[in-house]
Every structure is written in structure tokens, then in C-alpha cells.
Amino acid sequence: MSAVVEQPSARPAGPDLPRSRFGDLLRSELHRFRSRRFIQVVLVLAVVGWVVATGIALTQFGNPEPAEIARAEQQIDADLAMNEEFRQECLAEADIPAGTSPDDFCGPEQTRDDYQLSWYLDQAPFDLGSAGPPGALGFAALAAVVAALVGATWIGAEWSTRSIVALLFWVPRRMQVLGAKLVVLTGAAVVIGVVAQAGWLAMSGVLRAVVGRDGGLPAGFWSDLLQTQARGVLLTVIAALLAFGLTNLVRNTGAALGIAFVYLVIVENLVRGLRPRWQPWLLTENALALVQQGGSTIYLYPAQPDRYGSTEPVEYYLGHLQAGVLLGAVAVVVLAAGAVLFARRDLQ
Secondary structure, eight states, X not given: OOOOOOOOOOOOOOOOOOOOOHHHHHHHHHHHHHHOHHHHHHHHHHHHHHHHHHHHHHTTOOOOOXXXXXXXXXXXXXXXXXXXXXXXXHHHHSOOOTTOOHHHHHOOOOOGGGOOGGGGOSSOOBOHHHHHHHHHHHHHHHHHHHHHHHHHHHHHHHHHHTHHHHHHHHOXXXXXXXXXXXXXXXXXHHHHHHHHHHHHHHHHHHHHHHHBOOOOOOTTHHHHHHHHHHHHHHHXXXXXXXXXXHHHHHTOHHHHHHHHHIIIIIIHHHHHHHOGGGGGGOHHHHHHHHHSTTOEEEEEOOSSOOTTSOOOOEEEEEXXXXXXXXXXXXXXXXXXXXXXXXXXSOOO
């Protein structure tokens, strides 16, 4: 007899386990984002708020008769001439101190642009030329609040339900998961910002058609307005990412919103009162400077008058670039801190 050594039969080759690709993860995260009930409620409430605000705004403007507008224009011309007469008397008679310019002492020469027709009418018509940039600024602020709520609950719900742990069983690469969430949130914030600014254009169109004044717009109006709106969209994205990063740090939506409330309402007001020279570093000051046309000027008053008893403020100009860099840097730091903790800490 001969001994035969039997080799174990090869195990049947099964199908390879599919590896998740980033595109698949993005599609999954986009579906999860759209399915969030709280996000849906926030967006629906934003639309309802737009409808209500439009209805209220229609009651705040009127359609005065041409004769009433003509009288208001005549009153503006009379006030402009009277102020210029007083200014010329000041320049001719006043003893202007050395080192002081005539405009600083007697005031600058006023023009028609310094007067608004609404000051002389009981219920003025809607004027897109003067209301356009401030309206874009207001809608940018509202869009930033909505995007911050969306960004906070987007990751906060994952922590509260522990669904992020289950997600990591499918995609164990944590930075890939975090990156997909940030891509989806950034895209959603851009959409929110653009829709908000489109909402302002739609509202202003309704107001102009119903209770507006037929008149030309200032030169370069649309260019300035679209630039303001673009910066408003940028602010919306930064607010969403900052709220996301803060919530990812504390792993609780309520705690993150509480921290934001304390900082914006209490800490910043304390800084304005106790350390006014720190104002250029406040988030709200930089948010305003980022979106507002021409940036923002902060007036810093000295703690004590000088030897002449003067308390003239020092002007600090915050430009778009400086404000954008500061806000972006804060968002990057918060996101990076949250990413480091997300990569290292135990999620069980």
C-alpha cells in the first residue's frame, strides 16, 4: 500500500468586498443631509419668513402723489441751500484753529446724495437705489444664521444619535467621512446664500413694482450690489463651517449654540465696553466689514482726553480682505481642532 497525502481543496473564491469610494460617500451624505427633518423645518420656516417679511414690507411704503414728491424735492433743495449758506458764513467768520481743516471745523460741503426723499414724506415709496446694498447685507446676516443652524445640527445630530459610529463601520477612514460632510455642507451653504440673495432681489422687485418709485439707479449700482451679495454668500459659508466645527468639538448641538450665544451677546458686548480697542478682532465687526459695501470703520475713543481736553476718536478701517482672512482663519482653526479630536478620540 502506498500512502497518499491529500491536499486540502482550495476554498472557493468569493466576491471581493466592495470598497467605498469618495463619490459613493458623497452621494450617501447628500441623501442623509436632505433627509434631516430639522434641516427641512429650518428651510421651510425661512421661506415662510420671506413671505411674511414681504407682506409686512409692502405696508411700510406708499405711493405718494407727484405733487407731494415735488414739494419734498423743493424742501430738500431749500435745506441744502440753507446748510451751504451757514457753512459759508462759518468759513468766513470763524477763527479756525491751526492744524484744523475747514471741513473738519465747519463741516464738509453737502450734496443732494446726503438727503433721502423718505425724510420728507409721510410714507415714502420704495427706492431700490438706496435700499439695495443694506437689504443684501440684512439677507446675508439671515442666511448666515440659517446656515449656522444647519451646520450645527448636521454634525450634532450624528453625535446625539451615535449614527456617526455606525457610519464608520462602513467607511472607517475618519478624515474621508469628515471631508465628505464638509463638502456637502459647503455646497448647501452656497445654495442657501445664493437663494437668500435671490430672495432679496425678488422681494425688492415686488416692492418696486407695487410701492416703488420709477427712477434711475445710481451708476455702478448693479456691480456694487452683486459684489455685496457675493460677499454675503461667502459669509454664509463661513458661518456654516464655523458652526459645524464648534459642534464637532463639543459633540452637542445645544452646547455649541449656547457657546455661540454667550460669545455673541455677552462676551463681545463686554469687550466693546471694557476693551474697545479689541473691537477689530470681534467676529461680528469683521462679518459686517466683510459684507458691507466699502468695508467698515470703527471709531475707537481714548480712555482719557488729551492735554487740550479733546476726545477725538481714532478711526480704524476694516476692509473686506482683512475681515475675510480673519473669519476664514477662525473657521479653519476650529475645524482643524475638531478634526484632530475626531481622528484621535474614542467614539464608543
